[in-house]
Amino acid sequence: MMRKRGAGMLRGVLGGALMGALVLAGAWAPAAEAAQPIKIGFGMALTGGLAANGKAAVIAMDIWREDVNKRGGLLGRPVELVYYDDQTKPANVPGIYTKLLDVDKVDLIITPYGTNMMTPLMPLAVERGLVFMGLYGVAINEKFNYPYHFQIFPSGPDPKPDFSQGFFEIALKQTPKPQTIALVAADAEFGHTVVSGARQHAKNPKYGLKIVYDASYPPTTVDFTPVVRAIKATNPDIVFLASYPPDSAGMVLAAHEVGLRPKMFGGGMVGTQYASLMTKLGPKLNGVVNFDTWVPEPTLNFPGINEFLRKYQARAEKAGVDLLGHYLPPYAYANIDILGQAVEATKGLDHKKIGEHIRAHEFNTIVGKVEFAPNGEWAKSRMLMVQFQNVRTTELGQFMGPGKRVVLYPEEWKSGRLIYPYAGALK
16 A cells, blocks of 8 residues: 655555555465565655656555465564655655665665665665665665665676777677778766766777767757757767767657768667656657667576566556666665575574675576675676668567567677668668
């Protein structure tokens, strides 16, 4: 059920569907039913700019709660999720988690969604010795070097350059090899972080690239035509973008309007992973090479992923969230599942023991095997680079199956070949 609690924040003890229809939870073992619940708490964006992803993450974690309770809970106790709306305001985060820990007495925590939202939580987690299960942040632990920080975003042990490495590895193998690059980023934390790694690659003699454009744009930008015209004037062979969803759509539309045709285009565009943007842009996405975390290609058909997506998609439309659920929801499920596996393995709720167990073990999840490096990032990067190919319409169904977002990198997950140059995929 959900109910309002002070300052417009929502508190939820999930007993069924998101936003509150009262639904009986799946049955758990009688011993678990009689026991006090294990409470897992978090702040999440249910309103504000990150609300669509925040709500999708809550659905995913509630599906996990139902699944684990049907199996008898954790340690023979039912699991309860307690959460508040952080309103996509980083300043709300410390107060929410203080309340979760001191008033609601939660046993474990999950972070909010996104780099900007989870960064304010790190000092509190370090101070109290909490296991920090990060939900899609980039390089959060660089300043803290906290041993119990874990990040489910699969960028890799050196997250800034690892995020974009696939884009440059793909470019290096092309004939003729690109010689020049334009770097474009939103003037915000995510944009700066991602483009700094891309700039590091561009300056690496291995890739032999000359930077002919390197600029950021204000996050409030609405018209991207002037930005794209400025890029086109430098005639780059490849264009690397680090953008948020509205910007990503604006950049793609402006590129078509202006006739920007580099040999490769994309890289770090948030939004092309979402159903709403795919159906908005349709064939205009063809040729874009961009990061992703999971797509319905045969090389990524991990045990349990399709069953999870069926459950998620059945709830998504009613909840008003991403209808595909390919990008964030599977990882939100895997993130809390790793925490649950560690609780069972250590037979308790001691954060130090749980953290040490997560540091030392590999986990089987619906997004494949996950193992963490000493800094809490993935031990081996699995940041995908995919290319949109053969998108004919704006119809959603085409993106539910293989062939539209072909995996190009990493090599072990590759499902198809790059159409090169970019203009070739637009024909």
